[in-house]
Amino acid sequence: MDNGEVLLKVEDLCQYFKIGPGNELKAVDHVSFDIKKGEVFGLVGESGCGKTTTGRSIIRLYDITSGSVYFKGQRICAGVRSYKDAIKQACLDYETKAAPYKGKQDEESLQAIARLKAERDEILLDQKAKMQAARYDHKNCNKLYAQEQVKKIEAEYAPLLAAETDEEKKAALLKEKNEKVRLAKKDRIMNSMQMIFQDPIASLNPRMTVREIIAEGLIIRGIKDKKYIDEQVYRVLNLVGLVEEHAGRYPHEFSGGQRQRIGIARSIILNPDLIIADEPISALDVSIQAQVINLLNGLREQLGLTILFIAHDLSVVKYFSDRIGVMYYGKMVELAPSDELFDHPLHPYTKSLLSAIPLPDPEYERGRKRITYNPLAEHDYSVQQPTMREVKPGHFILCNDAEFAKYTEEVNKVKA
Numbered sequence: 081m082d083n084g085e086v087l088l089k090v091e092d093l094c095q096y097f098k099i100g101p102g103n104e105l106k107a108v109d110h111v112s113f114d115i116k117k118g119e120v121f122g123l124v125g126e127s128g129c130g131k132t133t134t135g136r137s138i139i140r141l142y143d144i145t146s147g148s149v150y151f152k153g154q155r156i157c158a159g160v161r162s163y164k165d166a167i168k169q170a171c172l173d174y175e176t177k178a179a180p181y182k183g184k185q186d187e188e189s190l191q192a193i194a195r196l197k198a199e200r201d202e203i204l205l206d207q208k209a210k211m212q213a214a215r216y217d218h219k220n221c222n223k224l225y226a227q228e229q230v231k232k233i234e235a236e237y238a239p240l241l242a243a244e245t246d247e248e249k250k251a252a253l254l255k256e257k258n259e260k261v262r263l264a265k266k267d268r269i270m271n272s273m274q275m276i277f278q279d280p281i282a283s284l285n286p287r288m289t290v291r292e293i294i295a296e297g298l299i300i301r302g303i304k305d306k307k308y309i310d311e312q313v314y315r316v317l318n319l320v321g322l323v324e325e326h327a328g329r330y331p332h333e334f335s336g337g338q339r340q341r342i343g344i345a346r347s348i349i350l351n352p353d354l355i356i357a358d359e360p361i362s363a364l365d366v367s368i369q370a371q372v373i374n375l376l377n378g379l380r381e382q383l384g385l386t387i388l389f390i391a392h393d394l395s396v397v398k399y400f401s402d403r404i405g406v407m408y409y410g411k412m413v414e415l416a417p418s419d420e421l422f423d424h425p426l427h428p429y430t431k432s433l434l435s436a437i438p439l440p441d442p443e444y445e446r447g448r449k450r451i452t453y454n455p456l457a458e459h460d461y462s463v464q465q466p467t468m469r470e471v472k473p474g475h476f477i478l479c480n481d482a483e484f485a486k487y488t489e490e491v492n493k494v495k496a
């Protein structure tokens with residue numbers, strides 16, 4: 081999976097919410113990770129740590145504060161705070177450095193001020209360009225994607241058209257190409273990314289039939305052919321284990337598990353590449369949780385889906401995820417392949433999460449000790465702030481130099 085094509089890349093994502101004057105809540109704070117095509121990436125952490133906010137930011141339900149999100153190679157979200165901060169900092173630095181020379185007329189002082197100004201202006205220019213590019217990409221991602229798709233179709237058909245000597249066949253080919261171009265122009269990159277919500281009751285409009293709910297995406301996309309819409313609705317209903325007769329009914333006529341199936345059907349109708357599943361089973365009865373997980377796993381294989389799977393419980397994501405990211409208070413604290421995370425957790429918060437999972441083994445249960453995580457006692461970040469570092473290939477952890485040394489030692493001990 082390591083060499084796979086990256087489908088989603090989240091880079092330094094920050095989502096800060098204003099809470100009162102001059103006050104911000106850093107719901108997501110400098111989070112980075114990527115998801116490869118075909119992969120299931122689990123995002124876990126306790127309530128309020130920023131999982132939903134991460135998902136909603138990626139799918140553009142919020143404008144992000146800072147950072148970038150790339151999807152299928154195209155930047156779809158970009159925030160400008162970091163560039164603004166860099167500009168502010170450059171101006172402050174200039175004021176501090178230039179202070180001793182201010183008001184002086186000697187050649188040396190004048191030169192120093194000119195040099196510092198040039199230094200500052202270079203940073204300003206660079207950051208302003210980045211800001212402009214970010215705003216442009218954020219605003220135009222769908223248009224840029226459509227242009228890219230059209231270009232690809234043109235490139236695919238150009239040699240075919242050039243090689244075709246039969247006029248009639250050539251005309252047919254041209255018609256085929258033009259139809260593809262017409263649809264591609266309407267294609268939005270965000271159609272390839274869909275979300276399944278935590279609460280299957282609240283997320284389905286009670287006044288709409290199942291058919292209307294599921295078909296909404298197609299209709300928004302400008303598809304009007306009723307027969308085609310029905311075919312697609314029945315196709316996805318079958319995929320999620322429901323039947324055609326269900327299409328005419330209303331959400332309240334279904335059980336919780338069935339409603340979540342309707343939510344899943346809605347999310348796959350546009351043939352997305354990426355599904356963001358935000359705790360899709362936590363509102364469900366334990367007895368049907370496994371069914372929904374199995375359904376998602378089956379769809380992943382059948383449709384080649386890539387899934388960002390959000391959960392607060394590590395045991396749920398263990399078997400389903402290829403890699404897992406652990407979040408704590410807006411930060412990603414550890415990221416590793418699923419087995420690695422369970423077998424060799426390094427961050428004390430991950431260890432605490434793992435210690436909370438009960439196992440169906442009485443012997444183990446008797447000896448199981450819940451580890452509580454106390455960040456103030458665990459970390460001393462007074463000298464140096466932590467950053468995400470790779471302790472061993474594919475295993476990342478939020479730490480500073482001192483902790484990195486400690487974790488590296490721990491890793492080597494395991495190997496020995």
Ligand SMILES: Nc1ncnc2c1ncn2[C@@H]1O[C@H](COP(=O)(O)OP(=O)(O)OP(=O)(O)O)[C@@H](O)[C@H]1O
Pocket residue numbers: 097098105107125126127128129130131132133134392
């Ligand atoms: N629109 C908003 N405005 C202000 N604060 C918000 C907003 N949305 C979320 N928050 C806050 O951001 C933090 C992260 O919330 P989020 O919903 O992302 O957590 P979560 O990890 O999904 O939790 P849960 O497991 O309970 O779903 C919380 O403190 C929450 O109160």
Ligand SMILES: [Mg+2]
Pocket residue numbers: 131132133358359
């Ligand atoms: Mg949530």
